[in-house]
Amino acid sequence: MTTFQYLIRLITYRTKLYVFNALAWSIIYLVPIVPGLITKEFFDSLTGNDSLKVGTWGIIALLLGASVARVVVIVLGFITDVQFRFRMGMMLRRNLLQHVLKQPGARAIPVSPGEAISHFRDDVDQSEEAASWSVDIFGLTCFAAVSSYILVGIDLQMTLLVFLPLVIVVSVAQLSTSRLQKYRAASRESTSRVTGAISEMFSNVQAIQVAGAEERVIERFRQFNDDRRRTMLKDKMMGQMLDAVFSNTVNLGTGLILLVAGQKMQSGSFTIGDFSLFVYYLTFITTIITNVGTFITHFKQMGVALVRLLTLLQGAPARLLTLKDTLHLREGRGASAGNSLAGSVAGSADDAPPLRTLEVSGLSYRFPETGRGIEDVRLQLKGGSFTVVTGTIGSGKTTLVRTLLGLLPKDEGTIKWNGRVVEDPATFFTPANSAYSAQIPRMYSDTLRNNILLGQREENGMLEEAIHAAVMEYDIEHLQHGLETMIGPRGVKLSGGQMQRTAAARMLVRDAQLYVFDDLSSALDVETEQKLWERLFTSRGDATCLVVSHRRAALAHADHIIVMNEGRIEAEGTAEELLRDNATFQELWSGDERAKG
Incomplete structure (x- = not known):
């Protein structure tokens, strides 16, 4: 997608609203045509050359009427511009966020959270700015066309001199394109690094303190800030330099026009009214010249913003940025109360029928960096069963469930829910179909x-039911503010076991057909762990459970156990069968017993 195509898709997001906005601003810019002609009549009346013959007070009344009309239209124009501009920005952010939420967890964003915020904030703002300025250019072009027609009828040479600065401005703007884009790209990148560094520092305060790395982290942040200061300075200086060129070009053109006009008035080929009309229109043509330069600058910077936004799409079609979908801006219009973007994305597929069987065949995923992962996994879960996936560290347990749920993009394999192929696991395995800890x-x-x-x-x-099932009621009673306790960044005020049980409660509070637990009880003491599995086993109802664990408390409750080894399923069966036939399971069982001892 080119920058021009991107602009066209933005301004046609709400075509009728854009046209109405463009018409409003065209009228705003065309209204001064009338006061200019009235001013010409006023000065011509002083020499008896006027054609209206309405007198001085009549001319004053006409000027006041034109001014009031312009104020009314300006108010209307600002209303339409706000409506169009901010809807366009919301559309871009909605489409970006929707794409991110649909991606497998490992590929959600290719940059740090801080950099992603910069894309959502700065690059969307830049796109919005350029599209908004296109309305002004349309209106100013209309003014230029009408005023040119009037001025050419008076004096062709003077008209050409009036519009000469416009040609110079456009030429300068085009010549500065590459450098302008280079400085803007560097400025955006350095801002993203600063935003990302702030995010990382706030997220890892405890790790920084434990490592005694405060000075080094601050020094690194200072370097990022210095780099941002330099790139921002270059970007601002380039913008200011172009503004100076635009303004001074206009001033030089104005001086040239005044000199030529003086000579023509001396020769008698130019009336005082003609001169006043040129001077009056010159003010607005100056605005045209400056605004054209500003729009070209924004358009070039929009190209930088487009490239950066496309990085968040990670190869997905660029048209995803400008998908024309409904914005639910009012409760009750296209969305029920309390509905959210996350809900509309995650629940975009209809809730699946009650789970009878979940079949996985040939499921494979390899991490690009290491080549490790899972290979040709085949398994079947029966509705209402309690299945435990176990194995040694690095055997592929977590990779298996994350690939099954679409949090990692599978390389191969088929997943079937009641015999029906699940085309998009990342969208399908969400509440109320599935919940994950x-x-x-x-x-x-x-x-x-x-x-x-x-x-x-x-x-x-x-x-309350979820808290009880997660064995959290005792902890909540002893927290200072109970459920209203602020737990700090990344839950630093909670212990490891409390965080795991909070995650369990978060999952269980969502009524789902399939619950997936990944190493839920690793940080729990024996007594709490025993209570947790007992309560989960009894409170799950008809739900199916898929549990990743090597702990005996979980294995003892399992209807079916899957043993993973080096990314493949090594054995399946009940605990009794595996204790009899599988050495890996025997080692895991005895290892857990030794750990307790």
């Missing part, structure tokens, strides 16, 4: 309640 829980710097609910409505006692 990761090996490393992710917490937000928010209340414990909000970390469990994550925006879900609290109803029918589901929160």
Whole structure:
């Protein structure tokens, strides 16, 4: 997609609204045509050459009427511009976020969170700015066309002199394209690094303190800031230099026009009214020249923004940026109360029928960096079963469940829900079809309640049930503010076991057909772990559970156990069968017993 195609797709996002906005601003820029002609009549009336014959007060009334009309249209223009401009920005951010949320977890964004924020904020703003300025260019072009027609009818040579600076401005802007884009790209990159560094520092305060790395981290941040200062300075200086060229070109052109006009008036071929009309229009033509230069600058910078936004798409078609879909701006219009983007994305597929069988055949994924992963995994889960995936460290347990759920992009394989192929696992395996608790829980710097609910409505006692099943009621009683306790960045105020059980409660509060637990109880003491599995086993109802664990408490509850080894399924069966026939399982079972001892 070229920058011009990108601009066209943006301005046609809401074509009727854009046209209405363009018409409003065209009228705003065309209104001064009338006061200019009235001014000409006023000065010509002083020499008896006027044609309206309305008198001085009539001319004043006409000028006031034109001014009031322009103010009214300007107000209307700002309303239409805000409506179009910010809808366009929201559309871009919605499409970007929707694409990110649909990606496998390992490929969600190719940059740090801080850099991604810079893309969502700065690059979308730049795109929005350029598209908004296109409206001004349309209106100013209309003014230039009409005023040129009027001025040519008076004096062709003077008209050419009026528009000569415009040609110079466009030429300078085109010549400065490559350098302008280079400085803008460097400025955006350095800003992204600073934003990313801030995000990383706030997320890893504890690690920085433990390592005693405060000075080194601050020095690195200072270097990023110095680099940003230099690149921003170059970018701003380039912009200011172009503005200076545009303004001074206009001033030089104005001086030349005044000199030529004086000579023509002396010769009698130019009236005072003609001169006043040229001077009056010159003010607005100056605006045209400056704004054309500004639009060209924004358009070139828009090209930089487009390239950066495409990096977030990671090879996906560029048209995804400008998909024309409904923006749910009002509750009750196209979206139910409480509906969110995450809900519309995750639940875009219809809820699946009750799970009877989940079949996986030939599932493979290899990490590009190491070549390790899973190979040709074949398994079957029965509805309502409690299946445990176990194996030694590095055997592929977590990779298996993450690939199954679409959090890693499978290289090969087929996944079937009740015999029906799941085309997009990342979208399908979400509530209410499936819920997942990761090996490393992710917490937000928010209340414990909000970390469990994550925006879900609290109803029918589901929160209390989830807390009980996750064995958290005792912990909550002893927290200073209970469920309203702020748990800090990444949950630093919680212990490892509390974080794991918070993640379990977060999953269980969502009614799902398939629950996937990844090493849920690794940080728990024996008694709490035993309670956890017992409660989960009894409270899950008809739900199917897929559990990654090597702990005996989980294995003892399993209907079916899958043993992984070097990325493949080595054995399957019940605990009794595997204890009798599989050496790997025997070692895991006895190893867990020794760990407890």
